[in-house]
Each structure stands twice: as C-alpha cells, then as structure tokens.
Amino acid sequence: MKKNQLLLAFYGDDFTGSTDAMEALARSGYRTVLFLEAPTQDMLQRFEGIRCVGVAGTSRAKSPAEMTKEIKPIMERLSRLDAPVVHYKTCSTFDSAPEVGSIGEAIRTSRELFPGQKTVSLLVGAPALGRYTLFGQHFARMNGEIFRLDRHPVMSRHPVTPMHEADLRYHLRMQLDEEIGLMNILELEGEPEQVGKRFREKRKEEPAVILFDVLDEARLALSGRLIWEAAEEGERFVVGSSGVEYALTAFWEKAGIASSGHSQPKTASISPSDRILAVSGSASPVSQRQIETAMEQGFHGIRISPVSLADGGSLPQEMLEQAIRLLNSGESVVLYTALGPEDEAISETRKRISDEGIAPSQVGEHIGRQLGRWTKHIMQQSGLRRVVIAGGDTSGFVTSEMGIYGMEMLLPISPGAPLCRVYAQDERMDGIELALKGGQFGGPDYFAKVRDAALE
Template identity: 65%
Template sequence: MEEQRLLLAFYGDDFTGSTDAMEGLASSGYRTVLFMEAPTEEMLQAFPGIRCIGVAGTSRAKPPAEMEKELRPVFQSLARLDVPLVHYKVCSTFDSSPEVGSIGKAIAVARDYFAKDAVIPLLVGAPQLGRYTLFGQHFARMHDQVYRLDRHPTMSRHPITPMREADLRLHLGKQTAETIELMNFLELEGDPETVRERFAGKLQEKPGIILFDVIDEARLQMAGQLIWEAAQRQSRFVVGSSGVEYALTAHWKAAGIQPAADRIAHGPIKPAERMLVVSGSASPVTKLQIETALQQGFHGIRIPVDALVDSRSVPQNLLQEAIAHLQAGTSVVLYTALGPDDQAISETRERLNLLGLKDTDSSELIGRNLGRWTREIMQAVQLRRVVIAGGDTSGFVMREMNVYGLEMLLPISPGAPLCKAYSFAKELDGIEVALKGGQLGSPDYFVKVQQAGWE
C-alpha cells in the first residue's frame, strides 16, 4: 500500500473547472481540498487524511502578462511541495487563445519551475463529462448530441475565446512554439508493455508536449498509467482537463494506491428550503437552467447593465427584492444574461468600451460586483446554500466572499458538485456552494442543487 502522502497538486485556470477536478479525485475517495491560494504547511495540517490539493485561479480570463503575474508565485509554491505530480488544469473544452487564457503561456511559465527538458503530457478528453479526443480532434457533448468543438453551439460562439479549430495540436500551436506529438487511440490499444514501448518511442523524438487521445475508460486508464509512470522519472508537470484526475484515480486504484484511512465525515446534509443562484454565464445551457428554475417557482431578477458595469454603487432596489423573496421562502435567480444572443451582452461590451475597459476586464468587474452583492444578500438572510454559474466569474465571486477553501460534499451533476466552503468570514464559514461552468448540468440543475441532501 502507498504511504499516506500527497499524490497530486493542481492549479485550475478557472474556479468551476477547479471544482470539476476536485470532484474527479474526491468521488474516488481521495480527500481533496481546493484552496484559493497555495496553502501553507499549517493549512494542510488542518485537513487530516488529505491526499490531493488544488489551487483555484482565474488565469483563463486573463491576457498573457496578467497570467504570468498570477502563475509564477503559484507554480513556485507547488514546485516546492513534496508531491509527485503537478497539474495545470484547463477547461475540458480547451477555452484559450493567444490573447486570453493562453495555455501555451502557462506551459512557458511552468518550464521555469519544473523539469526544463521533460516532455509535458496533455490530456483533455473526459468521457465522464462527454469530452472526447480522437486523432487529436476534440469533441464535446451538449445534452444528447456530441459536436466537434469548432461546430459546438456554445464553444464556436464563445464571447471571449471562440473555438474555430477542433484539432488541439493546431489550436495550441498558435499559443506555443513547442512541438506537439500525439499518442492516438490506436497506439493506446494492446497490453500495457506494448503500449509503454510505443510511448517510449514517442519520447525518443523529444517533443515538448505529447497529447493523449481519450475516447473511453480503457484508454483513459492507460493514459493515466503512462502519465503517472512518467512522473516517477522526470515529467512532473501535466496539462489537461479533469480527465487527468479521472485517468490518475483509475490507475491508482488498479495499482493499489489507496485513499487515506481517516476520511472526513461531513454528517447529514439537508435539502435547502430556499437558495440563491447567481449567474454570470451567457451559455445556452445556463439559459435553459434559469428558465427551468423559473418554471419551478424560483423568482428571477435580471441585473441591469448599468448596475453590472458600475462598481461605485450598490443596486439596493435589486438586492432588497432578492432579500424580500428569500425571507418569504422563495428561491431567487440573479442573472446577467439569458443565452449568447441576449442583447445585454453587446450592451455590456459597449459600456465597458466607453469606460476604456477591454472585453477581458469584464469577467473581473462583473464577478467582483456579483460577489459583493451575493455576500450582502447571504448575510442579510443567513442563507446556507448558493449556486454560482459562470466559469470566468465564479473565482472573483468566491474571493469577494472571503472563501479560502472548498471541499466536495455531494455530486450533483458531473463537474459541478455541491461543496462546503471554508471562509475567513465567520458568518459564511461552512456554507454550501455549487460552482457551475456554462456547459455543465442538466436543465433542472438548479432545482437538483436545492433538493440535494442525504441523511
């Protein structure tokens, strides 16, 4: 049996994606805590039986220079940890461009802290989330349909990083000069020794990055084994979606690397009588979730553009409306837009441009406003459960709420679990939070979160 030590540390380039990675580990029994900043040794000792840690970031929403400022201190801290493998966690739809959230930039920065000459594994497919990579082409499921990423109804029209190329090698090639090799799904077939020999042959070519195809559980586990074995030699840094966590846990269990014996027991979790949903997402998936919640009795409040872009004043009428409905026992949805065609999106951009702000500044401005309002509402009503929708805004909301850590309580929908929040603000410590990316969750996701519980 493996000694009880840290197995993995990951940095998530957005908050909802970070909870996705945490779920992949925790659901297999490996206690994982997601921190807002790289934890100190004293912080780690407060969580007995911890086997994996994460650091939730916001680099996906930033230009390269701002990414570097955020990533350098985090990578420096993670490189000092006694941990075999460090994962730069990206969205399973590979949201990135040379100008915003550049994965190539993250790799360049990481080279200064991890083995400079090592090949970096890249794994993005995650069958559990409906994400598949085949001959380097990436696909994503939306509802019951699987789309090539450049034809995906949401990702091909993403307001910041639209996906116009499904070949991950070509897409990433616009962000880095590193050579990218492919370990395709045929090369991952066969007995482990044969696959190892094929992988070794790839490494002999000395590429900078090696991408793994993933279309099913068998190849996912095989990729996890190759990544873990490479980490024992030199390749201590890996890039990819939460598919990395699912791949590693599949291999760890097969190899007898077990979770800690002293797992935490959180006790019974009751459904919420009332709940707040705060959405900064413009995806069609979130649009349907908001509409379903309203049909099920949630009270909807659209946040006007003027309030979104003005950080100097608080929309008291809006907050009082939300507080009044929650005090009356009605769940509330605060939202910025209904889907990618909502006129509020273009209006917000125009207002930001008039203020001299770039589109990339919108996530932080909106997220921080939403965070302040969320905290004020929760303190007024003493709520214990909240949902934040929107990958780029969730991180800023959590920071405004003074949250320093998250731990999974219950799975709700793949990639979007219900979590316990650890906050420096006493009135918010222990609240239940679900962070949901734009592409995740069933139409009744918000209703499911409110009803979630176990005795």
Template identity: 75%
Template structure:
C-alpha cells in the same frame, strides 16, 4: 512511491468551476481533496486530516497573457514545492482559450521552468465521464445527448470570449505555443502494455515540447494515465489537461491498490434547503435553459441591469433589497446577467464598460467582482446557507470576493458541478454550502437539484 508520501497530486485550475470538477473526480474516488483560493501553506494543510490532493483555483482562463503569466507563475512556484508526484495545470475540458485570453500555451511556457529536466509536457484533455473525447488529435464534446466536433459545437464554437474554430488541439495550441506538439494516438495506445510503453518512449525520444494523448474510453484513459504516473515515479512531473487527468490518476491508483483516505467533508447531516440563491454570470444556452427552468419551478428571477454591472461606485439597493426580501420570505431567487449568447445585455454591458476604459479582457473580472460583492451581502442579510454560482469565467472572481479560502466536496449534483462546503476565517461564511458550475454543466433542473440536495 513512498507509503508516507501524503500528497499524490496537486492541481491548479484555470477557473474555479473547472477546479471543482477535478476535485469531484478525486473525492468520489475516496481521496480527500481540498480546493484553495491560493496555494496553501504547510500550516493550512495541517488543518485537514488525511488530505491527499490539493487544488488551487485560479482565474487565468479569463486573463490576458501578462496577467495570466503573473498568476500562473505564483501558483506553480508554490505547487512545485509540495510533495506531489504530479502537478497539474487544469484546463477546461473544451480547451477554450486563445493566444490573447486564457492562453494555455503561455501557461505551459511559464510553468515548465519550475520542473527542470522535464523536456516533454503530457497533455490529456479527454474525459469520457464528462462526454469529452480526443481522437487522432481532434476533440469532441457531448451536449444534450449529441457529440460534436469542437469547432461545430453549438456553444463552444460561439463562445463570447474564446470561440473554438479549430477541433485539432495540436493546431489550436500551436497558435499559442509555436513549438513541436506530438500525439500519442488511439492506435498507439492499444495492445500489449510493454509495446505501448515502448511506443511512448520512442515518442519522448524525439523530445516534443508537448505530447497530446488521445482518449476515447476508459481503457485509453487508464493507459494514458499509467504512462504519466509511471514517469512521475522517477521525479515530479508537470501535466496539462482537463479533469481527465484526475479521472486517469484515480483509475491508475485503483489498479495499483493505493489506499484511499475515505475522508471527505461530512455530508451525513446534509439536508435540503428551503430556499437558495442562484447567481449566474453565464451567457451559455445551457445556463439560459437552467434559469428559465428555475423560474418555471418557482424561483424568483431578477435580471441584473447592464447599468448596475458597469457601475462600480454605487450599490443597486433596490435589486439587492428585492432579493433579500424574497429570500427572507422563503422563496428561492435567481440573479442573472443574461439569457443566452444572443442577449442584447451582453453588448450593452461591454459598451458601458468600454466607455469607462475597461478593456474587453477585464470584463469577466469586473462582472465577477461585482457579483461577488452582491452575493456576500445577500448571504449575510438573508442568513443563507446554500448558494449556486454559474459561469466559469466569473466564478473565481465571485468567490474571491466572498471571503473564503477553501472548499471541499459535500455531494455530487451533476458531473463536474458538485455541492461543496466552504472554509472561511469569517464565521458568518464558514460552512456555507456552495455549488459552482460552468456554462455547459448540469441539466435544466440543476438549480432545483442543488436546493433539494439531501433529500
């Protein structure tokens, strides 16, 4: 790799919270990473001294195949032009997707046209740091200290939009991409590096469309990353997978002695916030516990009525005024749409949106945009400088309404859900501290930990 080559990796996230997860893995390893809402121009990149990795946060996980195709095509066209050896389509670490919503198979089909000459797309989903493991093609995820096979996971097997009923990632992906999907299994990744490389070459010689890597621990993660990185030295490579890709690349770079930039957003002056706003569009049991814990810890809870979510014409003034009043009085607030997957408000909201002609596949976007408009208004009226957004499917739409163009990690809070600095052309929004978390991330006291970051 040329020493003058500035960009090591570019990634496109299938949702905003997943993108911050990848950004965190890179930044904590000393490689300056900025996450953008749209693929950046060379002029925009020049604003960030020592930038090493570039991310683009997307909303494809919540989109139907035609809309996903349009979004991914636009992002990959630009990312493929960057001087980055590896371009990564970032999936959720639990791989939740379906043939109709958030299709990873469709993303692969669309993206690979921008990487001519590459016959096989590497697929790496395991991320031990996040409690995600792939073994003989079967995927597992940790929750509250227990590790579950994906189709038996208490949350992912019951996901309201893309429930995971198949733990074998090859079979799951086959429903979205009816092509040959190979496997580099745990046994084939063990042993002398030259033998592992030979096994990998033999796998590639059969030209599968996709090749999945097992990942059980840091050793297999490093080995898999080395195989992917070595191939990228012969020309830009397109890779699909979770932030395990970023963890793998940073391990490879550390081993190779690739210099760190050591430059990240300045967190030296980070201080705890007296009060914050937390906005949750998540229906996961983890988010429910976090909301309930926050209220127990003194946050003022405000449930968002289904009628307000469904009404695009009017503004729920009483609700917003209540939030601003509490925040202005020094009390933290949590605005939430639901308490867990069994909350009756979920069905009510869907029914109301359906009655307006809004399809189920567009529900996440509609809710996210509503939450984004309200969040920006509350920030401005209450003069807030720190905010939390919870919900992987809606976070991208929320941030899209807030008038920001980029983010950079300030401080880790919980793995996969750091506190970030916001970049915006709007002086009132620029510099705001924002934490984004997916439904499964963070402990019960996550919201309070964000509030207190800097102690």
C-alpha cells in the same frame, strides 16, 4: 504512509473547472481540498488524510502577462510540495486563445519550474463529461449529441474564446510555436508494457508536448498509468482537463494506491434547503435553459441590468432588497446577467463597461467582482447557507469577493459541478454550501437539484 502524503497538486484555470477536478478525485475516495491561494504546509495539516490539493485560479480570463503574474508564484509553490504530479488544469473544451487564457503561455511559464523536463503530457478528453479526443480532434457532447469542437453549438461561438479549430495540436500551436506530438488511439491499443514502450519512444524525441487521444475508460486508465510512470521518471508537470484526474484515479485504484478512506468532510447529514440563491454570469444556452427551468419550478428570476453591472461605485439597492425580501419570505431566487448568447444585454453591458474605461480583458473580472460583492451582501442580510454560482469565467472573482479560502466536495450533483463545503475565516461564511458550475455543465433542473440535495 504519512498522514498527509500527497499524490497530486493542481492549479485550475477557473473556479468551476477546479471543482470539476476536485470532484473527480473525491468521488474515488481521494480526499481533496481546493484552496483560493497556494497552501502552506501548516494549512495542509489542518486536513487529516488529505491526498490531493488544488488551487482555484482565474487565468482563463486573463491576458498572457496577467496569467504569468498569477500562475508563476502558485505553480512554484505547488512544485515544492511533495506531490509526484503537478497539474495545470484546463477546461475540458480547451477554452483558450493567444490573447486570453493562453494554455501555451501557461506551459511556458510553468515548465521552467520543473528543470530537466523536456516533454509535457497533455490530456483533455474526459468520457465522464462527454469529452473525447480522436487523432488529435476534440469532440464534446451537448444535449445527447456529440459535436466536433469547431462545430459545437456553444464552443464555436464562445463570446471570449470561440473554438474555430478542433485539432488541439493546431489550436495549441497558435499559442505555443513548438513541436506537439500525439499518442493516438491506435497507439494506445495493446498490452500496457507495449503501449508504455511506444510512449517512451515518443518522449525520447523530446517534443514540447504529447497530446493523448481519449475515447473510453480503459484507455483513459492506461493513459493515467503512462502519466504516472513518466512522473516517476521526473516529468511531474502535466496539462489538461479533469480527464487527468479521472485517468490517474483509475490507475491508482488498479495499482492499489491507497485513498483517504473517505471522500468528503465529516458531517452528520446534509439537509435539503428550503431556499437558495443562484447567481449566473453565464451566457451559454445551457445556463439559459437552467435559468428558465428554475423560474418554471418556482424560482423568482431577477435580471441584472447592464447599468448596475457597469457601475462599480454603488450597490444596486433596489435589486438587492428585492432579492433579500424574497429569500426572507422563503422563496428561491436566481439573479442573471443574460439569457443565452443572443441576449442584447451582453453587448450593452460590454459597451457600458468600456465607457467606464475598463479594458476588454478586465470585463470578466469586473462582472465577477460585482456579482461577488452583491452575493455576499445578500447572504449576510438573509442568513442564507446554500448558493449556486454559474459561469466559469466569473466564478473565481465571485468567490474571492466572498472571503473564502478553501472548499471541499460534499455531494455530487451533476458531473463537474458538485455541492461543496466552504472554509472561511469569517464565521458568517464558514461552512456555507456552495455549488460552482461552468456554462456547459448540468441538466435543465440543476438549480432545483442543488436546492434539494441531501445526504442522511
């Protein structure tokens, strides 16, 4: 085996989802580095034993034209890496719409880079995250209960991409008007050779996409085998959630495909932090509960005003100085833009940003870049070395403002939201510990768990 023989390259449509995919690979021992732009071979050689590489993007918050501009050069670079599988990573709740974060547009843009590939495999379910697909219908767990996606308390009311259709084939057809097949749960039953024959027969019909049902770990591993075998036959480009990574690692382990021998960057130990900064741009009920719980556990909460978010010309000095003063006194701080989806600050913020002449499709980027500039300022003034960013749509813009070029998992905290080690050219930022979590991830005490995370 070559020193850095890649198995997989992926692009994540938001940052929190990208760390989710990285965690799925790293926890199985496959060393994975997540970059903020497509890496060169020289960059990859810095990381001994790397088996998988990812690029964290922001396409989920963009219009189709903006998506194409971002995705195409990155996917072109990834397609030229010597990786058998190239994955466009979506959210496990398939957040998307024709006008923003279009997965159909991502498929149209990317598949032309894989000449000769007629069919794209699509796998969205991930049992480890409480995500399941049955006869094309998608389900997601929340607070211990499983909801069909169009009845999910959060996803059916998502402020940007509300999910009104649970059948992923119909939802995707609104973005990609082409044939979408299904490898249903019954067709995934039986001996692997028998199931493989069924899958090959479906591929012969050359649908644009074949969606996999996902219910349990056994059939997920079998789906991983089918995706890997199709890649060996030239169908390298796949789409879906971190379920793709969970499926492939399950198959790789059964097939004896070697891992890196270690799943995290070499470090003597990871110590708990006496103080952290949590920054939330999420309006989900899950994030709301996490913010409220953190404040109950001693975090000092600071609400970010809509006026500050809208004003891109100056720093909110009073708020920043308050946060720095508290951190320097040993307190942990949570900055937040909203408490749940009903918070009146959401509509006020959107109105004020609109009044500044910023288009609705640019709101997420505007908020994210504001939060990123403020986060970096606070960290540099306080000497802080551990931070949490909550909110999938804004986290990518936050991290880009922080001057980071790569990340690697240090410790799992909650499925889909690990603690990472940051790589940056700026010595002040290099080596900081960063946790990125989407709005639906983590338990109520997630922020405290990040603060207290340790490894001897």
